[in-house]
Amino acid sequence: MNAAIDHVMQRQDTWLGRASRAARQGMPTGYHKLDSELHGNGWPLGNTIELLSDGNGLGAMGLFLPAMEQLSQQGRWQVFIAPPYIPYAPLLEARGIDSQQVLLVHPQNRQDLLWSIEQALRSSTCSAVFAWLGNTTFSYSELRKLQLAAAGTDVLSVLFRPRQAGHNHAPAPLRLEMKEYRRLNILKQRGGNQYVDVNLGTEDDIPGQPQLWELPAYAPVQHAQTPAFSA
Amino acid sequence: MSLWLCLRFEKLPLQALTRRDKGLITATAILQQQRVLQACDTAASLGIKPGMRVATVRALDESMRLLERDPSLEQQCLKQLCCWAYSISPSLHIYRDNCLLLEIGGCLTLFKGLESLLIQVHSDLSSRGYSYLTGLAETPKAAWLLSHTTDDHQRPLNERLQPLPLRLLDMFPRQLDSLARAGLWQFSDILNLSTQALGRRCGKDMIHFIQQALGTAHDPQPDYSPPPQFRDDYWFGYEVKANQELLPAIQRLLQALCQFLRNTQLQCQQIQWQLYGIQSNLHSLTVASSLAHSNWRQWYQLSQLHIEQLTLDMGVEGISLQCLNLSAGNNHTGDLFNAAEQSEPLHSLLDRLQNRLGLQSVKKIAGRNEHLPEFAGYSSCDNDGNNTVDNNIDKHDDSHAQPSISGAYRPFWLMPEPQQVNQSARGLYWGGGLNIMEGPERIEDNWWLEPVSRDYYVALGQRGQKYWVYRDRLQNRWFIQGIFA
Structure with missing residues (x-):
């Protein structure tokens, strides 16, 4: 076939009709329920994934820990751009993620933020790029530039954005919304189901490993040692 | 068979001082002891001749630029040229005060023949703003002698030296004088004489020189050894106002640097740029990389990041590149069959981010075997953490007990x-x-x-x-x- 056409066909954002869809395999997320809902049965590498979430602590990062664990074997950088806090190295080590691969980037302004994301995506030295875009609004073309930078690579690229960004269009082929703790809603998925709620159960948690997700069944602790909240 | 190439920079006194303003045509004459030593083409066309007095020159042309000869600058130029020539042949030395002698017999195969070697020499030297004359011979001294004439180097050496005038041997003025009185003016006159007969007239030194030129006496020369530092500059010849216009010069200098590094099997971790204005030093930029390497493309990318952020409030006349700390090369052998190995090295992204965002903006995280969480996990911008003592201890600890x-x-x-x-x-x-x-x-x-x-x-x-x-x-x-x- 013509090389130019081949090139276009290779791109993740080219619509191919129904026939050749199954060919694209995603990277297993580590959660069976989510895998079964995702087109390609896993994270679409070489695409931007938007994760819409308000506030930390709903488990947005936990979603990617199994992936980080797998990618850690590649020995490339896992870049955190404008992260809200510091990833806790002992936890990463306990999960089998090499904390030496984690790079924290703190750009000073919006322009540098976009530049750093693009650089990280375009360079072949990263296996994962997590970027926190914050509350600023980004135009479609700016996000499209990131999507183009990710296209054709094998990088797991995740953009964390606030939930209100879900009202606007975005070029990312996969957009997920973190509704509640451990409950995802697939807002948009190219070639797959949309508006599906996914409840991530505990059955995929690895026994014996430090769990982030689910703490033991919640029983309101009323131990003797619980201190009184006296001022 | 050894083959020597002599590059004689006849106009070095002039070009050392004027090659910076290429393109700019100002009539210039170089003075030595208040007399004209050399004149540029424009000045020569105005009738300025070597040996003229300053007053005569002034009378001929009021606006003539008169520069005093600067021997130390000439030596500096020659050293830079040695640095360049080292990439052609490792055995070379400076001869007299304006010549480079290169042994090229051993590297003809590398350059695919004499012809293409000379073409390479020509393009390199003319882009540096030097004009030169060449001489080719089996011995270094003969190559120098033959740089005064043009002939076919295929003929036997003895035959080629014959037509040369004896006055080229100006280091033996007394001997030349006595030979001239005897009516000997050309090499052909003395090459046929017996050594004893000639020796009586002109002494041991000159005989020795001629024997060296003919290849019948030893002519050992200490080879040039490259300096422990790199320094090179580029003069635009006009005022550069846009940052982008600096890039071609930067590329050229970096290529020269990396050529030098490759020749000397060295690497560097930090380079310094100096931008010169008309009067003074405008800016100096330090570009650092987390790993020592000798890849000019990576240095170019990093320098580009700095140049883009630079605001030029005055025109730039020249740019220089310095590299003071060189370390022994630590070349990495890539895996031929594993494509992932051949891709971009890991540190290049780190360098790019650090050079644009600043060292403080890029951090790594690490774990320590500590009880308090804020010490057990921390982030730091120490980009080469493995070398610090502190971390070595951590590594050591970790082998005993992972932070459990x-x-x-x-x-x-x-x-x-x-x-x-x-x-x-x-x-x-x-x-x-x-x-x-x-x-x-x-x-x-x-x-x-x-x-x-x-x-x-x-x-x-x-x-x-x-x-x-x-x-x-x-x-x-x-x-x-x-x-x-």
């Missing part, structure tokens, strides 16, 4: 500073009410400095978030330190 967190809950995110949690009669409040759901886990440490005693709990936020909070037992206050992501 099994059985305990540890959050994904750690706050750089614990934040205080409001407490009231109804409970804890941090962006919403908090409910304790797990704990406590007591962590006590640091008793030798400032005792710390904390009870850690997992608290549940309003929307199901899980936080890592602790009660400081000594202050009896609550803090939040981590978030279970």
Whole structure:
């Protein structure tokens, strides 16, 4: 076939009709329920994934820990751009993620933020790029530039954005919304189901490993040692 | 068979001073002891001749630029040229004060023949703003002699030297004088004489020189050895006002640097750019890389980041590249069959980010075997952490005991500073009410400095978030330190 056409066909954002869809395999997320809902049965590498979430602590990062664990074997950088806090190295080590691969980037302004994301995506030295875009609004073309930078690579690229960004269009082929703790809603998925709620159960948690997700069944602790909240 | 190439820079006194303003045509004459030593073409066409007095020159042309000869600058130019020539042949030396002698017999195969070697020499030298004359011969001295004439180097050496005038040997003025009185003017006159007969007339030194030129006596020369530092410059010849226009010069200098590094099997970790204006030094930029290497494309990318951020308030006349600390090359052999190995090296992204955003903006995280969470996990911008003593100890510790967190809950995110949690009669409040759901886990440490005693709990936020909070037992206050992501 013509090389130019081949090139276009290779791109993740080219619509191919129904026939050749199954060919694209995603990277297993580590959660069976989510895998079964995702087109390609896993994270679409070489695409931007938007994760819409308000506030930390709903488990947005936990979603990617199994992936980080797998990618850690590649020995490339896992870049955190404008992260809200510091990833806790002992936890990463306990999960089998090499904390030496984690790079924290703190750009000073919006322009540098976009530049750093693009650089990280375009360079072949990263296996994962997590970027926190914050509350600023980004135009479609700016996000499209990131999507183009990710296209054709094998990088797991995740953009964390606030939930209100879900009202606007975005070029990312996969957009997920973190509704509640451990409950995802697939807002948009190219070639797959949309508006599906996914409840991530505990059955995929690895026994014996430090769990982030689910703490033991919640029983309101009323131990003797619980201190009184006296001022 | 050895073959020597002599590059004679006849106009070095002039070009050392004027090659900076290429393109700019100002009639220039170089003076030595108040007499004209050399004149540029424009000046020559105005009738300026070597040996003229300053007053005569002034009478001919008022506006003539007169420059005093600068021998130290000439030597500097020759050294730079040696640096360049080292990439052609490793055995070379400076001869007299304006010549380079290169042994090229051994590198003809490398350059695919004499013809293409000379073409390479020509293009390199003319882009540097030098004009030169060449001589080719089997011995260095003969190559120098033959640089004064043009002929076919295929003929036997003896035959080629014959037509040369004896006055070229100006280091033996007394001997030449006595030969001239005897009516000997050309090499052909003396080459046929017996050595004894000639020796009586002109002494041992000159005989020795001629024997060296003919290849019948030894002519050992100490080879040039490259300097321990690199320094090169580029003069635009006009004022550069746009940052982008600097890039071609930067590329050329970096290529020269990396050629030098490759020749000397060295690498560098830091380079310095100096931008020169008309009067003074405008800017100096330091570009650093986390790993020493000799790849000009990477240096170019990093320099480009700096140049883009630069604001030029004055025109740039020249740019120089310096590299003071060179380290022995540590060449990495790539894997021929593993494509991933051949891709971009890991540090290149780190360098790009650091060069644009600043060293402080890019950090790495690390774990330590400590009890207090803020010490057990931390971020630092130490980009070459493995070399520090501190980390070596950590590594050592780690081999004994990984920071053991099994059985305990540890959050994904750690706050750089614990934040205080409001407490009231109804409970804890941090962006919403908090409910304790797990704990406590007591962590006590640091008793030798400032005792710390904390009870850690997992608290549940309003929307199901899980936080890592602790009660400081000594202050009896609550803090939040981590978030279970």
